[in-house]
Amino acid sequence: MTLTPQSLPQDHPSVRSGRVGVLVVNLGTPDAPEAGAVKRYLAEFLSDRRVVEIPPIAWQPILRGIILNTRPKKSAHAYAQVWTDEGSPLAVITRQQAEAMQVQLGDGVLVDYAMRYGARPIPERLQALLDAGCERILLAPLYPQYSGATTATVVDKAGEALGKMRWQPSLRVLPPYHDDPAYIGALAQDLTRQVDALEFAPELLLLSFHGMPQRTLELGDPYHCHCRKTARLLETAMARPGLRFRTTFQSRFGRAKWLEPATDTVLAEEGANGTRRIAIAAPGFSADCLETLEELAIQGREQFAAAGGEQFAALSCLNTSPDGLDMLETILRRELSGWING
Ligand SMILES: C=CC1=C(C)c2cc3[nH]c(cc4nc(cc5[nH]c(cc1n2)c(C)c5CCC(=O)O)C(CCC(=O)O)=C4C)c(C)c3C=C
Numbered sequence: 001m002t003l004t005p006q007s008l009p010q011d012h013p014s015v016r017s018g019r020v021g022v023l024v025v026n027l028g029t030p031d032a033p034e035a036g037a038v039k040r041y042l043a044e045f046l047s048d049r050r051v052v053e054i055p056p057i058a059w060q061p062i063l064r065g066i067i068l069n070t071r072p073k074k075s076a077h078a079y080a081q082v083w084t085d086e087g088s089p090l091a092v093i094t095r096q097q098a099e100a101m102q103v104q105l106g107d108g109v110l111v112d113y114a115m116r117y118g119a120r121p122i123p124e125r126l127q128a129l130l131d132a133g134c135e136r137i138l139l140a141p142l143y144p145q146y147s148g149a150t151t152a153t154v155v156d157k158a159g160e161a162l163g164k165m166r167w168q169p170s171l172r173v174l175p176p177y178h179d180d181p182a183y184i185g186a187l188a189q190d191l192t193r194q195v196d197a198l199e200f201a202p203e204l205l206l207l208s209f210h211g212m213p214q215r216t217l218e219l220g221d222p223y224h225c226h227c228r229k230t231a232r233l234l235e236t237a238m239a240r241p242g243l244r245f246r247t248t249f250q251s252r253f254g255r256a257k258w259l260e261p262a263t264d265t266v267l268a269e270e271g272a273n274g275t276r277r278i279a280i281a282a283p284g285f286s287a288d289c290l291e292t293l294e295e296l297a298i299q300g301r302e303q304f305a306a307a308g309g310e311q312f313a314a315l316s317c318l319n320t321s322p323d324g325l326d327m328l329e330t331i332l333r334r335e336l337s338g339w340i341n342g
C-alpha cells in the first residue's frame with residue numbers, strides 16, 4: 001500500500017514529536033581491561049585519519065603489524081590499575097555527567113551520551129534520540145580545547161550518520177569552551193578547593209594537557225593555542241601569587257615530535273632542580289580517565305619521586321563536581337537557547 005499524508009497513521013513511527021535532544025560525547029574506552037578489548041578499541045581509534053594523519057598505505061602496516069601486537073597488553077595492564085566495579089572511569093563519569101544534565105536541564109530535553117570509539121557509538125545514540133522523537137539535537141563533544149583529533153572527528157562521525165538519513169534532525173554543535181568564563185571559573189574554584197585541602201602546600205601547579213604532534217600546530221590546528229589560553233586564564237583566575245604555574249603536554253605517542261614541554265620531562269626536571277612539592281591538574285580532560293589516573297597519578301608520581309620530589313598530588317578533573325556540573329549546564333543551556341525555555 002502507498003502511504004499518503006491522509007493514510008499515514010497518527011502513531012506512525014516516522015512521526016516525530018518535536019523534542020529536543022542533547023548528545024554528550026567523549027572519546028571512548030575499551031570494554032574491559034584486557035588485551036583483546038584494548039586491541040579492538042585501539043584498532044578503531046588509531047585508524048581514524050583525524051587522529052593519525054599518516055596515509056593509510058604507510059600507517060596501517062605499522063598499526064596492524066607492530067602497534068596492535070605490542071601496545072594492547074601494556075595498555076591493558078595500565079587500564080587494570082584504574083578500572084572500577086562499574087567499568088572504565090571515562091565511561092562511568094561520562095554516564096554520570098549525562099544523567100546529571102538530564103536532571104539539571106529538566107524534562108524539556110532528552111539527554112543521552114555517546115563515545116567516538118568503542119561502545120555507545122554516535123550513530124546509534126543519534127538514532128536513539130530520533131526514535132524518541134527528537135527533531136533538534138545539540139551535539140556536545142566534551143572537549144574544552146578544539147582539535148581535529150577530538151572535536152572535528154566527533155562532528156565528522158555525526159555527519160556520516162546524518163548523510164544516511166532521509167529525514168535529518170536539526171543539529172547544533174557545542175563550540176570549544178577553552179576560554180569560557182564559566183569553564184575557567186569552575187576550574188579555578190574546583191582546583192583552589194582541591195589545593196587548599198591538600199596536606200602540603202605545593203610550590204608548583206602543573207597544568208598537563210593531552211599532547212598532539214607538533215605538526216598539527218604548524219598545519220593550523222588551534223589546539224595548542226587553546227591550551228595555552230586556558231592555562232593563562234586559569235592562572236589569572238586562581239590568583240595565587242605564592243604558587244608557580246607551568247603548562248605541559250602528556251601522552252606522547254610514536255616517533256614524531258609532539259608538543260612540548262612534555263609532562264614527564266618537566267616532572268623530572270623540576271625534581272632535579274630542587275622542587276619538592278608538586279600538584280598536577282589536567283584541565284583539558286572533562287573526566288578522569290587512563291591518562292589522568294594512571295599516566296599522571298601513578299606514573300607521574302613515580303617520575304617526580306625518582307627525580308628527588310617529596311610530595312605529589314594529582315588533582316581530580318571536574319567530573320561530577322558541583323562546579324563542573326553547573327558549568328556544563330551553563331554552556332549547554334546557552335547553545336539550547338531558543339530551543340528550550342530559560
Ligand atoms: C596519535 C595518537 C593520539 C592522539 C593524536 C591523541 C589525541 C588526543 N587524545 C585525547 C584524549 C584521550 N586520549 C586517551 C587515550 C589514548 N590516546 C592515545 C593516542 C592519541 N591521542 C592512545 C593510544 C590512547 C589509549 C591508551 C594508551 O594505549 O595509551 C584518553 C583516555 C581513554 C580512556 O579509556 O581512559 C583520552 C581521554 C585528546 C584530548 C587528544 C587531543 C587533543
Ligand SMILES: [Fe+2]
Nearest residue numbers: 210211251291
Ligand atoms: Fe589520546
Ligand SMILES: [Fe+2]
Nearest residue numbers: 251290291295
Ligand atoms: Fe597515556
